[in-house]
């Protein structure tokens with residue numbers, strides 16, 4: 001499929017500029033605390049974005065993207081994937097068990113493992129498809145009832161289950177409560193990961209990724225700062 005940006009060139013250039021601006025800020029935040037810029041991976045969150053913005057990000061050379069819904073991710077990436085062998089897709093939204101097969105087919109990293117039944121279903125499906133996938137456990141650090149993520153006190157049992165059942169868990173992910181200072185949540189997540197010996201930390205969004213990097217993020221999930229507001 002031809003994947004040329006068909007918005008005006010200037011808008012495609014704007015996106016490339018924002019992408020490199022974010023990359024520079026990431027490098028700066030890493031250097032601030034003596035980390036290497038390449039220790040931090042930028043996940044460009046393309047959920048709810050129109051195809052021409054996705055095309056512009058690809059044209060600018062970006063290859064790591066995040067989506068929060070399996071169905072929309074298929075629409076965005078099912079065909080494109082075969083044209084970009086180095087594409088890396090992260091699932092950053094909640095996963096229902098009836099979408100596990102499709103998620104394992106499409107994604108390279110599933111960041112939202114948060115309950116025993118999902119651990120079980122994912123472990124089975126990954127073994128069946130023999131796909132090389134990394135999983136992160138999402139932790140509900142803010143203890144918000146409406147939010148997904150395992151509660152901190154239930155995390156050790158979930159990790160043990162995942163390890164017993166052979167689920168490849170590489171690290172942790174969190175979404176701090178809106179309107180609260182994110183730093184305590186980032187610190188709590190970093191602490192849990194380090195105690196569990198897990199290297200990957202997905203935390204930080206458009207408004208707080210520099211802070212997250214200061215506190216050890218290895219992956220930041222940035223949408224609007226790259227793509228602009230999500231339409232609709």
Ligand SMILES: *Cc1c(COP(=O)(O)O)cnc(C)c1O
Pocket residue numbers: 045047068092093175204205206207221222223224225
């Ligand atoms: C939408 C989303 C993001 C990106 O948010 P921005 O504020 O647009 O950077 C990051 N993480 C998750 C889990 C999301 O759902």
